[in-house]
Amino acid sequence: MSQFILTWIITALSLLITAYLIPGITITGFAVAAIATFVMGLINAVVKPILLLFTLPLTILTLGLFLLVVNAISFSLVSYLTPGFTVDTFFDALFGSIILSIISSFLGNIFEAK
Template sequence: MMRKWILTCLINIVALVVASYIVPGITVNSAVALVGAGLLLGVINLFIRPVVMLLTIPLNVLTLGLFILVINTWMIMLTAAWMPGLGIHGFFAAFLTSLIVSLFNWLIKDLKRKDKNKR
């Protein structure tokens, strides 16, 4: 469990670095802020996101799961609000960042699944 969380945090850090270069509207003051944001995003996704997901089940069903993209965007915005040195200016920048972070996490999980199936 702890190993999986650490891997997720590392993936978040790499995805945030990539997003900071690609997405306009993200300001990063230091590498420490990026590492802290990756760790904080891991904690937020571990504790806060499941509660929000549970509370928004009707919206997720109504939108056929697309509301999860909005929830991921909120988690990125919350991370930026709590992490000094990381600024995400606007919903669109947070949305693009959440797409990049989600894509990175999905790719790593898919690679791990394929590796597990080869054994």
Template sequence: MGPRLRLLLQIALNAVALMLLPELIDGLRVESWTAALLTALLLGLINALVRPILILITLPITVLTLGLFTLVINAFLFWGVAALVSGVHVADFWTAFWSALLYSLLTWLVGLALGDPRDRRVRIVVGRRD
């Protein structure tokens, strides 16, 4: 699978994960697949570009809280992206917190299922003779 196709598939599966969240979390509403796709795309971009800068800026408090402040950063980013996309509504901070936590878990599982193309570990094939 090519990298572009893998990226599109990952975004689509992340949108599916986002559509599942309102079934599990009260206070979160995703009104359409378009809103879910746009939110998944924006969350991916924000997590790749903005999140590392925020983690660097908040490094002292992140160290003091043994990394737990990262969950707060994730919640605010999730809440912020939801505010930008019409069709996604987050009731309050705690809804954003639990949604971001569950979304992170689900997208981690999606990434695990798709495999990491950068993972180039040597695989040993048993019983093969060349």
């Protein structure tokens, strides 16, 4: 259970850092980031597999690059469902999802090193 909470906090911090780095993404506070992280987990568990299934031919055709678009759509959907978390444009969502994964991986490696 503590590993889950640590991952949740790391992702929320990564989301705050991403919002700081990209001007088109705004988050009003850490509580909103924690809620957005929870919603992101739900979206990634329920909606994203359905999107991947429907876009599989296009993903194969683009050699996997269309997965970046699917991630951006998921990121935008999280901002739509979470009050206090806004993403202005599609490209902000695209770059935000890329930056979020990089920062989250970096922080995860730092805090989970034992």
